[in-house]
Amino acid sequence: MADSSKYLLIVEDDVGLQSQLRWCFDDFEVLIAGDREEAITHIRRHQPAVVTLDLGLPPDPGGVSEGLATLEEILALAPSTKIIVVTGDNDRTNAVKAIALGAYDFCQKPVEPEILSLIVNRAYHVNTLEQENIKLQENQSKTPLNGIIASSxxxxxxxxxxxxxxxxxxxxxxxxxxxxxxxxxxxxxxxxxxxxxxxxxxxxxxxxxxxxxxxxxxxxxxxxxxxxxxxxxxxxxxxxxxxxxxxxxxxxxxxxxxxxxxxxxxxxxxxxxxxxxxxxxxxxxxxxxxxxxxxxxxxxxxxxxxxxxxxxxxxxxSLKEREGDALLLAKAFLERFSKEYNQQINGFDKNAILAIEHYDWPGNVREIESRIKRAVIMAEGSLITLEDLELSTPDEEAMPLNLKQVRSEAEKKAILRALNHTDGNISETAKTLGITRPTLYSLMEKYGIKP
Missing domain, CATH: 3.40.50.300 (P-loop containing nucleotide triphosphate hydrolases)
Known part of the structure; x- marks a missing residue:
C-alpha cells in the first residue's frame, strides 16, 4: 500500500496512458493532471516529490511550448521537485532543452513502464536524500549564536x-x-x-x-x-x-x-x-x-x-552595516511565519529581494521581522512582493569613486548576494558568478566570507 506522503504526479493528457501509468506505481500515491492548471493545483496542494511531465499538453498538444511552460512554473513553485519529462521518439532537442530548464531526467515515447519506474524511484530517492540533508543542516543550526541569524x-x-x-x-x-x-x-x-x-x-x-x-x-x-x-x-x-x-x-x-x-x-x-x-x-x-x-x-x-x-x-x-544579512533574516522570518500562520509562501519575487537588499532598515532586525510577519499575513500569491512588504522600488546605489575600492566592494557584494540567492550552494554560486569553484573559494578567503 502506498505511503500517503509519497506522492507522484503524472501530467499527461492521453486518458489511456494516464490509466496505464497509474498502475505502474503501486508504491506511490499517484496524482493525475491533464493540463497545466490541474498540475499546478496538485503541486500547491500535495507538493509531490516527483513529477512525470508530457511536453505535449493542451492547448499545444502537437508542440512543447505548454509542457515547457508547465515545467518552469512547477520549478518556480517547488524548486526541489524532480521532474521527468516525456518526449516524442527521437526528440532529443526538446529533452535537452527541458534538462537545461531544470528537469531531472527524460524518457522517450513509447514509454516502457519498467524503465520509467526505475527513473521515478531513483528521482524519489535523490529527493529524499536532499530533504534529509537540508533537515540535518537545519538541526546543526545555521546561527553563530543561539537566536542570532547572521553571515556578515x-x-x-x-x-x-x-x-x-x-x-x-x-x-x-x-x-x-x-x-x-x-x-x-x-x-x-x-x-x-x-x-x-x-x-x-x-x-x-x-x-x-x-x-x-x-x-x-x-x-x-x-x-x-x-x-x-x-x-x-x-x-x-x-x-x-x-x-x-x-x-x-x-x-x-x-x-x-x-x-x-x-x-x-x-x-x-x-x-x-x-x-x-x-x-x-x-x-x-x-x-x-x-x-x-x-x-x-x-x-x-x-x-x-x-x-x-x-x-x-x-x-x-546595525542591519544596514551587515552586508547580506537582511535577505538571510528575511528568509528565516518568512519560513517561521509561513509555518506559524499556515501560509503556502515559497519565497520573494525579484523586486522584493532587491528592495530587501537596498532598504536601510532603520528599525533593524525588529523592523524586518515586523514587515515579513505582516507580508506573510497579507500576501495573496505564493511569492512575497514589494506591495506585501510595503517597500518602494530601490534607487540606484551611490558608488565610491576609487576604482580599486569599487571593484573590491562590488566583488564582495556580488559573492554575498549570490550565496544568499543559492542558499549557500558553492557550485551554484560559482555558476551564477561565471567563475570556477577554486576561484570562488579564493575570493571568499580574500574577503573573509565563510561558506
Missing part, C-alpha cells in the same frame, strides 16, 4: 567576541541601535558562561520611573518608606549567582549611578532602609543605544562608572 563578517566578529569572553566574569557593555539584538547577545553571554544554570535577571533602566528604579535594583526593608509593608529583595539580589542585565544603562538617573558604582566596586549592597551589607556574586552585562561618550561630555553619565561597566565593549552593527 561584522556580525560574526561580534559573535566570536561573545564566545571568547562568555566563560569569564568580565563586565561587558553592549552598544547598538534599537532592534539590533542586544538582549540576544546578553542571553548568549549568559548561556555560554559557567552561570548558565542560574538566573539571568534583566531590568530596563529606561522603562521604570526614576523614583522606583533604586528600590527595583537594591530592594528595601519593611518601613523604609510609605508603602514598604514588608522586606523586598531587589533585582540585583535575585540575580545572585547568575547574571544581571542592565538594559539602557545610559538612562540610569545620575544620582543612582554613584550607588551602582559602589556596588560594582564592593560587590555588596544595602537594601533601602537597611544597614546590613549583603555580598552578591553576579556577572554584570550592560547595554545602551546611546553614545555614552556624549553623555559623559554633557555631564549626564559618570566617567568612572563607564570604565567599570565597559571592561569589554561589544559594538553590535
Amino acid at each position: 563578517p561584522e556580525m560574526l566578529k561580534a559573535c566570536r567576541t561573545v564566545e571568547k569572553i562568555a566563560p569569564s566574569n568580565i563586565t561587558t557593555l553592549l552598544l547598538g541601535a534599537s532592534g539590533t539584538g542586544k538582549e540576544l547577545f546578553a542571553q548568549a553571554l549568559h548561556e555560554l558562561s559557567p552561570r548558565s544554570d542560574h538566573k539571568m535577571v534583566a531590568i530596563n533602566c529606561a522603562a521604570i520611573p526614576a523614583n522606583l528604579l533604586e528600590s527595583e535594583l537594591f530592594g528595601y526593608e519593611k518601613g523604609a518608606f510609605t508603602g514598604a509593608s514588608k522586606q523586598t529583595k531587589g533585582k540585583i539580589e535575585y540575580a545572585n549567582g547568575g547574571t544581571l542585565f542592565l538594559d539602557e544603562i545610559g538612562d540610569l538617573p545620575f544620582d543612582l549611578q554613584a550607588k551602582l558604582l559602589r556596588f560594582l566596586q564592593e560587590r555588596t549592597l544595602e537594601r533601602i532602609g537597611g544597614r546590613e551589607e549583603i555580598p552578591i556574586d553576579v556577572r554584570i552585562i550592560c547595554a545602551t543605544h546611546q553614545d555614552i561618550q556624549n553623555l559623559i561630555a554633557e555631564g549626564r553619565f559618570r566617567e568612572d562608572l563607564y570604565y567599570r561597566i565597559s571592561e569589554v565593549t561589544i559594538k553590535i552593527p
Whole structure:
C-alpha cells in the first residue's frame, strides 16, 4: 500500500496512458493532471516529490511550448521537485532543452513502464536524500549564536567576541541601535558562561520611573518608606549567582549611578532602609543605544562608572552595516511565519529581494521581522512582493569613486548576494558568478566570507 506522503504526479493528457501509468506505481500515491492548471493545483496542494511531465499538453498538444511552460512554473513553485519529462521518439532537442530548464531526467515515447519506474524511484530517492540533508543542516543550526541569524563578517566578529569572553566574569557593555539584538547577545553571554544554570535577571533602566528604579535594583526593608509593608529583595539580589542585565544603562538617573558604582566596586549592597551589607556574586552585562561618550561630555553619565561597566565593549552593527544579512533574516522570518500562520509562501519575487537588499532598515532586525510577519499575513500569491512588504522600488546605489575600492566592494557584494540567492550552494554560486569553484573559494578567503 502506498505511503500517503509519497506522492507522484503524472501530467499527461492521453486518458489511456494516464490509466496505464497509474498502475505502474503501486508504491506511490499517484496524482493525475491533464493540463497545466490541474498540475499546478496538485503541486500547491500535495507538493509531490516527483513529477512525470508530457511536453505535449493542451492547448499545444502537437508542440512543447505548454509542457515547457508547465515545467518552469512547477520549478518556480517547488524548486526541489524532480521532474521527468516525456518526449516524442527521437526528440532529443526538446529533452535537452527541458534538462537545461531544470528537469531531472527524460524518457522517450513509447514509454516502457519498467524503465520509467526505475527513473521515478531513483528521482524519489535523490529527493529524499536532499530533504534529509537540508533537515540535518537545519538541526546543526545555521546561527553563530543561539537566536542570532547572521553571515556578515561584522556580525560574526561580534559573535566570536561573545564566545571568547562568555566563560569569564568580565563586565561587558553592549552598544547598538534599537532592534539590533542586544538582549540576544546578553542571553548568549549568559548561556555560554559557567552561570548558565542560574538566573539571568534583566531590568530596563529606561522603562521604570526614576523614583522606583533604586528600590527595583537594591530592594528595601519593611518601613523604609510609605508603602514598604514588608522586606523586598531587589533585582540585583535575585540575580545572585547568575547574571544581571542592565538594559539602557545610559538612562540610569545620575544620582543612582554613584550607588551602582559602589556596588560594582564592593560587590555588596544595602537594601533601602537597611544597614546590613549583603555580598552578591553576579556577572554584570550592560547595554545602551546611546553614545555614552556624549553623555559623559554633557555631564549626564559618570566617567568612572563607564570604565567599570565597559571592561569589554561589544559594538553590535546595525542591519544596514551587515552586508547580506537582511535577505538571510528575511528568509528565516518568512519560513517561521509561513509555518506559524499556515501560509503556502515559497519565497520573494525579484523586486522584493532587491528592495530587501537596498532598504536601510532603520528599525533593524525588529523592523524586518515586523514587515515579513505582516507580508506573510497579507500576501495573496505564493511569492512575497514589494506591495506585501510595503517597500518602494530601490534607487540606484551611490558608488565610491576609487576604482580599486569599487571593484573590491562590488566583488564582495556580488559573492554575498549570490550565496544568499543559492542558499549557500558553492557550485551554484560559482555558476551564477561565471567563475570556477577554486576561484570562488579564493575570493571568499580574500574577503573573509565563510561558506
